[in-house]
Amino acid sequence: MTATGRLEAGLIAGVRVRRACADDRAALEAMFLRCTPATIYRRFHGPVKAFPASYLTEALAGVPVHLGLVAVSGSASGPAGGGLDGGARVVALASCRLTDSSSAAELGVLVEDGWQGRGIGRELLRLLVEYADGGQIPELHAQVLIEQDWILGMLRPYGQCSSVFRPGVREVRVQLRPRVDPSHAAGSAGCSGLGGLVVSRRASGTGRNDPVNE
Numbered sequence: 001m002t003a004t005g006r007l008e009a010g011l012i013a014g015v016r017v018r019r020a021c022a023d024d025r026a027a028l029e030a031m032f033l034r035c036t037p038a039t040i041y042r043r044f045h046g047p048v049k050a051f052p053a054s055y056l057t058e059a060l061a062g063v064p065v066h067l068g069l070v071a072v073s074g075s076a077s078g079p080a081g082g083g084l085d086g087g088a089r090v091v092a093l094a095s096c097r098l099t100d101s102s103s104a105a106e107l108g109v110l111v112e113d114g115w116q117g118r119g120i121g122r123e124l125l126r127l128l129v130e131y132a133d134g135g136q137i138p139e140l141h142a143q144v145l146i147e148q149d150w151i152l153g154m155l156r157p158y159g160q161c162s163s164v165f166r167p168g169v170r171e172v173r174v175q176l177r178p179r180v181d182p183s184h185a186a187g188s189a190g191c192s193g194l195g196g197l198v199v200s201r202r203a204s205g206t207g208r209n210d211p212v213n214e
């Protein structure tokens, strides 16, 4: 079954959110370097020195299976085609990537330290969920550190949560409650908006382990 999701870019907490594109690469690399090691560890669960190359390339590629969103500060309107104008900074990268089985999507959100706690993460999550739901993806996965229990509170409004535990890490699975009319038409997958992305939905898998319902 094929469906489409379409989302609108917008302004939140003084930043503009839009789909990530190749022109954002240098700004994202600079953002990574502004993040503290603790923030990087929470996102990637290891002491990585840069965005994983294949992850970043795919997040910026505008491919149907991977939605990358950036939050841009100092750029209320931005240039016509997306990208960055003078003085603008990328302060967050969020992504929703269809898993290899196509039965779920993996979420990842990174807000740089100085911009955390302003509602940006919650809004990026809302947009990722809306996108996934519009594409009829039934389940979302997010890997969080065990001590980040509070992130479950951000995910629970979107559906039934269960967790699979690995040392230090909790893989949260969210069975989405349908929220968006899947008959939405596809838009462009350009740089300036979030685009209309097409994903294939298959039956939800059963998972590797026995998840704990929460």
Ligand SMILES: CC(C)(COP(=O)(O)OP(=O)(O)OC[C@H]1O[C@@H](n2cnc3c(N)ncnc32)[C@H](O)[C@@H]1OP(=O)(O)O)[C@@H](O)C(=O)NCCC(=O)NCCS
Residues within 6 Å of the ligand: 039, 040, 042, 043, 107, 108, 109, 110, 111, 112, 115, 116, 117, 118, 119, 120, 121, 122, 123, 142, 143, 144, 148, 150, 154
């Ligand atoms: C996790 C993250 C994406 C949250 O984004 P954010 O912009 O800081 O969060 P928000 O400001 O939208 O806050 C959302 C909610 O979480 C709560 N929250 C935020 N940071 C928190 C923290 N460190 N401890 C407990 N609660 C926290 C906020 O109080 C808010 O709840 P409220 O609306 O009821 O007040 C961001 O902190 C981040 O990038 N962290 C490092 C990477 C990471 O952990 N990513 C998640 C795994 S992929």
